[in-house]
Amino acid sequence: MDFTKKGAVKAQKELVSKLPRNRRKLNISVFKIILVLVLAIVIVGVGAGFGALKGILDDTPNINADALIPKGYKTTLVYQNGKEITTLANSNSNREYVYYDSIPEDLVNAFVAIEDRRFWEHNGIDVQGIARAFIKGLKSGDFDEGASTLTQQLIKNNVFNVGLNESTFLDKLERKVQEQYLAVDMxxxxxxxxxxxxxxxxIYLGEGCYGVETAAKTYFGKGLSQLSVSECAVLAAIPQNPTKYDPLLSPDDNKTRRTQVLKYMLDLEYITQAQYDEAINDNVYKRIASVSKKEEKQQKTEVNSYYTDEVIKQLQNDLVAKGYSEDEAESLIWSGGLKVIVCQDPEIQEIADSVVNDTSYWPEPVYQLNYALTLADKETKVQTNYSVENLESWFTEQEGYDYSARYYSEDDARAAADEFRDAMVAETGDEVFMETFKLVIQPQVSFTLMDQNTGQVKALVGGRGEKTENRSFNRATEATRQPGSCFKIVATYLPALDACNMSLATVYDDAPYYYENGNQVFNWYGGYWGPKTIRYAIMESMNIIAVKCITDVTPQLAYDYLLKLGFTTLVERKTDSDGLILSDINQSLALGGLTNGITNLEITAAYATIANGGNYIKPVFYSEVYDHEGNLLIDNREPEKTRVISEQTAWLLTSAMHDVVTGGTGSGANSYTGMYTAGKTxxxxxxxxxxFCGYNPYYTASIWLGNDENITYSPGSIKCYMWRDIMDQVIEKKGLDTSATFEMPDGIVQATVCSDTGLLPSNGCPTVTDYFDASKIPTKYCPGVKKVVVCNESHMLANKECPETTTFIYKLNDDGEYVLEGYTWDESLLKEHCNIHGKKKDTKKTTKATTTTEDTSEDTTEDTTTEEPTTTEEPTTEEPTSEEPTSSTEITTTEEPSSDDSTDTTQ
Incomplete structure (x- = not known):
């Protein structure tokens, strides 16, 4: 420092100078300004923060407690004894709900220990956890460390779609804030x-499992109540990263986190040291792998049965009928957590499956190829599709004969498909984009068994051979096939007896007959047996009598009855693509000649109507459906019954069809057990x-055999044998009372009538005794019968030398005149004897010898209910047998079905 005078003066000047003073003031002012600005920024920032926070909270979803309840549960199908059949679930509904009281305490503690250790103390937000995660983030620079409580995770899953809608950090921050706010509120x-x-x-726990119950069954093959501490820790280790900690795919990673779970449980005194040691040393992952292999093996064959497919189909239709849309019904089935009580009887189903797949019933199998090929142009990628029809056409051209894609081995089929594929590739230069190769065994089968008293379907077979696809073609419910003579009962004789004052003793003459369009009706046995009762016509499946009867009944009335019996595939009237009018309301309806055919299920239900005393019940595949909350949604336990025919008509038809299996065309179906059986071939x-369609006092069943395509298959009585064997095994398995029968209703009586006319007999009449509806016993007496024997070749009066003859009957018409029934040639020919076989004889003498008139007088009616029906006179022509022919004749009409199966000629 300068202490001289000069220095002192200089110092004095600086003290009084304004410059330093102003500089200091400036610095102070700048500091104040900066301070104010900082404070302003802080204030503005805080305000903005509060504003942003308010905006975030204002956008928070307004939810209630129900929003946190998980959605999407698998539907369970169970037998009526409570045993589970299968489950139905889509990708995010493989969940079985379990209530808190059923959740093991160890499992709850395991999840709390690893996911939210202060869960029981906090109010929805774990402040300590948030602070810990923030500090750890400062140290590591990674702020992804989670601090979510169980409540927050629940909200994230069920309210914020697991965060999948977030694309930026701000989105995630906003969700986190709202999540915490809602957690406190909830x-x-x-x-x-x-x-x-x-x-x-x-929570999602890997392997398609939602919720702990499903996960326990998937990984350990058991329910929650059976889980050990070690197994609880395995499940608790998964949620943080279901892929990384999947105990099946990443057992080592899961083991590391499981150890952490167990340590936390020990620290929190949820388990003892001994429990910890036992769990740590548990080789749980070996058990998981073992269960997984078993599950994997089961899943490879886990294709729904034909029955389950039909349950799904009926459930869908029933839900739509209750007002749900198609999509809503589908969603309810696959993610609504329904419980469906299925009517299927597993023992009966096993019997049916076993019999229809028994190779001893079947000829050498043939395999029908279902083939599809798609080729794509290598440059343009334009695709060309080829079907099995293209394959058949190509081989037909190559081989020079009609080629069918039916093979005796898979190797032959594969070789043919490869040859066709390679030829198409070579021809077009395209490359294979897709190829479908599938073989279906032929001939095929369908079978339906119902409890006629409840309408419940107990067994269903949609085909033989391995079922490889869900919702595949079901021959029992979807295949529309021609029913043949099975239809005679429901289309002809049922309305005849119920509404047309006819009886089983009503007589029709089995003689040449023509449809209204001029086409001739043929019997399967190729000849004519003269006057026969309806009972006899049913027993031997006589075509001409059936057509004559439906003509009297009228096809329209027959059609109306069929609708009441539940048939939905019949055609009232339609025009096909060629302009041809098609209708099932015609005479060929009697023989099952239909436009589209019928399903096995529906004809079974129709026969069940007869077995049920005339009451129709729509077939049901499940008795009850409960929603996820346990409320009854659909109740089929008491299905609606519709009276279609009288109980008297039903009993009479049953009696006639009992004759079919005891001595007619269906004798192969007669039960070995002695059980009363009725049916029709x-x-x-x-x-x-x-x-073969038939029933006993307990069950009604129908079996169909044939090829999927219309290719001849003649199994003879095999269909009856298969039906009988199934029913006999069911009788034995279920311990059914083989003495049971169909109780005769009031109003049934026995009476004797003329076997040529069906009228009350006069003196000299051949007679037959049968059962009648008491209100339909004939009141007129037979006036007498005139018969004439005609040579089939000359159409003249027959000689003894004529090799083939037919007996024609003159019947008394309403005008009191005798009319020759069935004879279509010039009646003047009957004035002379056959000039082809043997010598000519005097016309008058011959006529007298071959034509008889029987004048009869009144007789009384026998009335008894104890004797079985008997026939006192049989025809002298060749008697029918129960064998079925191997040839057939097709009948077509102008306004009748154009199906190739329009005439039944084999019974």
Whole structure:
């Protein structure tokens, strides 16, 4: 420092100078300004923060407690004894809900320990956890460390779609804030146990498992109540990263986190040291792998049965009928958590499956190829599709004969498909884009068995051979086949007896007969047996009598009855693409000649109507459906019954069809057990369709045999044997009372009538005794019968030398005149004897010898209910046998079905 005078003066000047003073003032002012600005920024920032926070909270979804309940549950199908059949679930509904009281305490503790250790103390937000995660983030620079509580995770899953809608950090920040806000709010409204319950039923636990119950069954093959501490820890280790900690795919990673779970449980005193040691040393992953292999093996064959497919189909239709849309019904089935009580009887189903797949019943199998090929242009990628029809056409051209894609081995089929594929590739230069190769065994089968008293379908077979696809073609419910003579009962004789004052003793003359369009009706046995009762016509499946009868009944009335019996595939009237008018309301309806055919299920239900005393019940595949909350949604336990025919008509038809199996065309179906059985055979033109429909006092069943395509298959009585063997095994398995029968209703009496006319007999009449509806016993007496024997070749009066003859009957018409029934040639020919076979004889003498008139007087009616029906006179022509022919004749009419199966000629 300068202490001289000069220095002192200089110092004095600086003290009084304004410059330093102003500089200091400036610095102070700048500091104040900066301070104010900082404070302003802070204030503005805080305000903006509060504003942003308010905006975020204002956008928070307005939810209630129900929003936290998990959605999407698998539907369970169970037998009526409660045993599970299968489950139905889409990709995010493989969940079985379990309530808190059924969740093991160890499992709850395991999840709380690893996911939210202060869960029971906090109010929805874990402040300590948030602070810990923030500090850890400062140290590591990674702020992804989670601090979400179970409540927040639940909200994230069920309200914010697991965060999948977030694309930026701000989106995630906004969701986090709203999540925390809602967590605090929800914990004011929901108790802690409910939150745990919702959470454990919500979380995804790998392998398609939603919720702990499904995961326990998937990984350990058992329910929650059986889980050990070690197994609980395995499940608790998964949620943080279901892929990384999947105990099946990444057992080592899961093991590491499981150890952490167990340590936390020990620290929190949820388990003892001994439990910890035992769990740590548990080789749980070996058990998981073992269960997984078993599950994998089962899943490879886990294709729904034909029955289950039909349950799904009926459930869909019933839900739509209740007002749900198609999409809503589909969603309810696959993610609504329904419980469906199925009517299927597993023991009966096993018997049916076993019999229809028994190779001893079948000829050498043939395999029908279902083939599709798609080729794509290598440059343009334009695709060309080829079907099995293209394959058949190509081989037909190559081989020079009609080629059918039917093979005796898979190797032959594969070789043919490869040859066709390679030829198309070579021809076009395209490359293979897709190829479908599938073989279906032929001939095929369908079978339906119902409890006629309840309408419940107990067994269903949609085809033989391995079923490889869900919702595949079901021959029992979807295949429309021609029913043949099975239809005679429901289309002809049922309305005849119920509404047309006819009886089983009503007589029709089995003689040459023609449809209204001029086409002739043929019997399967190729000849004519003269006057026969309806009972006899049913027993021997006589075509001409059936057509004559439906003509009297009228096809329209027959059609109306068929609709009441539940048939939905019949055609009232339509015009096809060629302008041809098609209708099932015609005479060929009597023989099952239909436009589209019928399904096995529907004809079974029709026969079940007869077995059920005349009451129709629509077939049902499940008795009850409960929603996820346990409320009854659909109730089929008491299905609606519709009276279609009288119980007297039903009993009479049953009596007639009992004759079919005891001495007629269906004798192969007669039960070895002695159980009372009734039924009817049916075989169509070309032997394309082979049926037996029948019942006993407990069950009604129908079996169909044939090829999927209309290719001849003649199994003879095999259809009856298969039907009988199934029913006999069911009788034995179920311990059914073989003495059971169909109780005769009031109003049934026995009476004797003329076997040539069906009228009350006069003196000298051949007679037959049968059962009648008391209100339909004939009141007129037979006036006498005139018969004439005609040579089939000359159409003149027959000689003894004539090799083939037919007896024609003169019947008394309403005008009191005798009319020759069935004779279509010039009646003047009957004035002379056959001039082809043997010598000519005097016309007058011959006529007198071959034509008889029987004048009869009144007789009384026998009335008894104890004797079985008997026939006192049989025809002298060749008697029918129960064998079925191998040839057929097709009948077509102008306004009748154009189906190849329009005439039944084999019974």
């Amino acid at each position: 914990e004011k409204k929901i108790d802690k146990k409910s939150i745990v319950e919702y959470y454990l039923n919500t 049916g075989t169509t033109s070309g032997d394309f369709d082979n049926w």
